[in-house]
Amino acid sequence: MSAAAKTSQAGSRKSDGPSLIRPSRNKPTSLSRDSILGYLLIAPILLVLVLTIAFPLVSAVISGFQDQRIIGTSSSFVGFETYLKVINDGSFWDSLGRSGLWVVVNVVVQTILAFCVAFSLQQRGRWSKSARTWVVLPWVIPTVAVSVIWQWLLNSNYGVLHYLLAEIGINLGSPFGEPSTALFAVILVNSWHWFPLGAVVIYGALSTVPLDVIEAARMDGAGAGRIFWSITFPILQPVLFALGLVGSLWSFNILDSIYLITAGGPIEATTTAPVFVYDLAFSEFRSSQAAAASVLTALVLGAAALLFVRFGRPAENV
Amino acid sequence: MSAVLLLGGCAAPATDSTAAEGEIVIWHMEGVPNRVAVFDALAAEYNATNPDFTVRFETQQWDEIYPKIAGTAQAGNQPDILFAIPDFATYVRELGLGQPVTDVVEAIDSSQGLLSASKVAYQDGGEYWAVPLYGMVQLLWYRKDMFEAAGLEAPGTYSELLAAAEALTTDDVSGIALPAGKNLATDQVLYSLMITGGAANFFDESEGIALDSPETVAAFELYNDLLKYSPEDSGNYAWGEPQAAFNSGAAAMAIEKGQYLTPFAAESGLDPSQLGCAPIPVADNGGQSGSIYYSNGAMVLAEDENRQAAAGAFLTWLMQPENYGDFLNSEPGLFLPVTTGGADLEQWRSNEVLSTYAECVDLLLTQSETGALFGFVDGQYIEKIGLISGQNIFAQAIQQMYVNGMSPSEAAVWAEEQMKAAIE
Numbered sequence: 001m002s003a004a005a006k007t008s009q010a011g012s013r014k015s016d017g018p019s020l021i022r023p024s025r026n027k028p029t030s031l032s033r034d035s036i037l038g039y040l041l042i043a044p045i046l047l048v049l050v051l052t053i054a055f056p057l058v059s060a061v062i063s064g065f066q067d068q069r070i071i072g073t074s075s076s077f078v079g080f081e082t083y084l085k086v087i088n089d090g091s092f093w094d095s096l097g098r099s100g101l102w103v104v105v106n107v108v109v110q111t112i113l114a115f116c117v118a119f120s121l122q123q124r125g126r127w128s129k130s131a132r133t134w135v136v137l138p139w140v141i142p143t144v145a146v147s148v149i150w151q152w153l154l155n156s157n158y159g160v161l162h163y164l165l166a167e168i169g170i171n172l173g174s175p176f177g178e179p180s181t182a183l184f185a186v187i188l189v190n191s192w193h194w195f196p197l198g199a200v201v202i203y204g205a206l207s208t209v210p211l212d213v214i215e216a217a218r219m220d221g222a223g224a225g226r227i228f229w230s231i232t233f234p235i236l237q238p239v240l241f242a243l244g245l246v247g248s249l250w251s252f253n254i255l256d257s258i259y260l261i262t263a264g265g266p267i268e269a270t271t272t273a274p275v276f277v278y279d280l281a282f283s284e285f286r287s288s289q290a291a292a293a294s295v296l297t298a299l300v301l302g303a304a305a306l307l308f309v310r311f312g313r314p315a316e317n318v
Numbered sequence: 319m320s321a322v323l324l325l326g327g328c329a330a331p332a333t334d335s336t337a338a339e340g341e342i343v344i345w346h347m348e349g350v351p352n353r354v355a356v357f358d359a360l361a362a363e364y365n366a367t368n369p370d371f372t373v374r375f376e377t378q379q380w381d382e383i384y385p386k387i388a389g390t391a392q393a394g395n396q397p398d399i400l401f402a403i404p405d406f407a408t409y410v411r412e413l414g415l416g417q418p419v420t421d422v423v424e425a426i427d428s429s430q431g432l433l434s435a436s437k438v439a440y441q442d443g444g445e446y447w448a449v450p451l452y453g454m455v456q457l458l459w460y461r462k463d464m465f466e467a468a469g470l471e472a473p474g475t476y477s478e479l480l481a482a483a484e485a486l487t488t489d490d491v492s493g494i495a496l497p498a499g500k501n502l503a504t505d506q507v508l509y510s511l512m513i514t515g516g517a518a519n520f521f522d523e524s525e526g527i528a529l530d531s532p533e534t535v536a537a538f539e540l541y542n543d544l545l546k547y548s549p550e551d552s553g554n555y556a557w558g559e560p561q562a563a564f565n566s567g568a569a570a571m572a573i574e575k576g577q578y579l580t581p582f583a584a585e586s587g588l589d590p591s592q593l594g595c596a597p598i599p600v601a602d603n604g605g606q607s608g609s610i611y612y613s614n615g616a617m618v619l620a621e622d623e624n625r626q627a628a629a630g631a632f633l634t635w636l637m638q639p640e641n642y643g644d645f646l647n648s649e650p651g652l653f654l655p656v657t658t659g660g661a662d663l664e665q666w667r668s669n670e671v672l673s674t675y676a677e678c679v680d681l682l683l684t685q686s687e688t689g690a691l692f693g694f695v696d697g698q699y700i701e702k703i704g705l706i707s708g709q710n711i712f713a714q715a716i717q718q719m720y721v722n723g724m725s726p727s728e729a730a731v732w733a734e735e736q737m738k739a740a741i742e
Contacts, residue, residue, distance in 0.1 A: 069705070070388065070409065070412050070413060071385070071388040071389075071392070072388045072389075072391045072392045072413050072414070073412060073413065073414075151554070154551075155551065155559065155562075156549045156550050156551040157492075157549055157559075157562065157563045157566060157568035157569075158562060158563075158566055158568070173550060173551070174550050174551035174552075174553055174554065175551075176551065176553075176554040177498075177499075177550075177551045177552065177553025177554040177721075178553070178721070179721055179722075261554075262499075262500075262554065263499065263500045263501060264500065265499060265500035265553075265554075265714075265717060266499075266500070266553050266554070266717050266720075266721045267714075267717055267718065267721055267722055279709075281385070282384050282385055282708070283708050283709045283710070284705075284708070284709055284740065285409075285704075285705055285708060
């Protein structure tokens, strides 16, 4: 480990300040006037959070104990029957599996793209300066437009990409229409849409890496790989951890691009958990089953997030 | 987590449709700009007559209307009028929304004459639940230039259609462009072929599903065979892709509604005379002419009696001959008249698109007379049809054949099982 990284980590051990990763365990022993004022000030946003998160969550849990078909129609209490129906439905677990694949591949592809772009943006020159602006373009394009653009680019009759690849002897076939390729094709579209977010965050984090430390390492004979793994990566770790956690949760919940491009098909090749829940609620009109599936999905997702925090958290606060 | 929020969020109204005092709010799902412009112009014209209640159109999306209307039903702030198709109307009624409009329908029927197919799909329990506004029907569209070059005539039967598709397929051109995505477009084309194959009614006398019949299997088989001559990415096609392939010359045939008329000449660069149209080909043995037929209507959702009366007054005004032609011309060729005299309305027929393609327009009108919609065949009113149509089970059956390699008979059995499960 480099001297800089060691110094940085040692510094963090000595720190008594609050950590983003490990919250302070100090508890106030009595309510002072200031703390009452503090609670009053955050009360409105807490109320908003309760109304917008807790109420729908509790509502979904309760709905899962019912047998409602169309939302808003009458229903009966059926105990755990609806939850058991979802648990025994192989399609539900298949969709969760696809979601897992969706998240992992999206995170890997987006991280690679984001790192490549972030490093390119760090280079000096007119190109990288202007690229800092236009590289975010895929991110700012509305998802509907992104979906339409890629569908047209890959269309077999008039798609530019399809045509260009055909010119060099590559038959693209039907990437969105074949079960074996559809999920990966939509993942690539989604990654293209969202990687600029990661690129901007990583680029920002890279700018915090002390140049003099890198210069010193280089003078000591360290190569680019050694510098990255021993200096840059440890400093980026907290940012990558936060980006990985938030990005994974965000990615897991994506519905719009999948629905717009394939609607979960062909067959169920792109039916991830959110698509499965949406179809249950609004295509099959089984709102209680959809609620039960969403609660179970939330539990699985929560468990996965906890595991990620437990095992993916950087060893020390940098 | 967002899945939970998503579902919970649906319990709340997605759009506030609350109307101002003295205003009737109308939700429609015709978001194409030219249609919106005509609707708004008609509203302005009506409002200029100083009615007790003015009217205002609001555009919604078909993709979103199911959860949206459920949200408004819970919140009690539904629009006063909602455009609908018959299967969607059963869903809306299931939510506890919708008022009988029998008096309005009967008044329009007695003065203008309504086509039977347009109104029966909204009749249940002795009442009408929507005012029919316009019809939509499908035809076989074909490129005359390609047919002439191949020395072919328009196909009239299943086997002729398949033979033509095969003969017209080259390295650069697909014989036909069909949708095979999991969507309503695929449902509609398959059902048209089921109608002309004698499988329009797949419910037995006790409203049980009996899809696994030789006629249905034959239609499934034809569709699957035709897909061999459709573009290789048909598995992701809906409405737009076949039309674009057809107009660009990448496909020689397509089965769709009247929206093919307006853009054909501009997009293909051909003379309008090169657009061929023919009835949907019928089965070789015992087929019958027809097509899927959508009667688009307006449901009155207002609960206040004065608002109901005002909604009825506007719909009656809209159906008057002097206004109806303008309304239909919001999408020439796609919106077909549902009144017996509508076909001869000068205001409608004089439209440039309709007069250019008069022969095809006449054919569309003829097809309207024998059109049908699943769940509403021969006076049926299957209350749970919305639960079936919402899942695109026909389209999924096509995908089972096209992608998963199921045989037509296996796909028919699979679809029947899915439909039975849908209404459990």
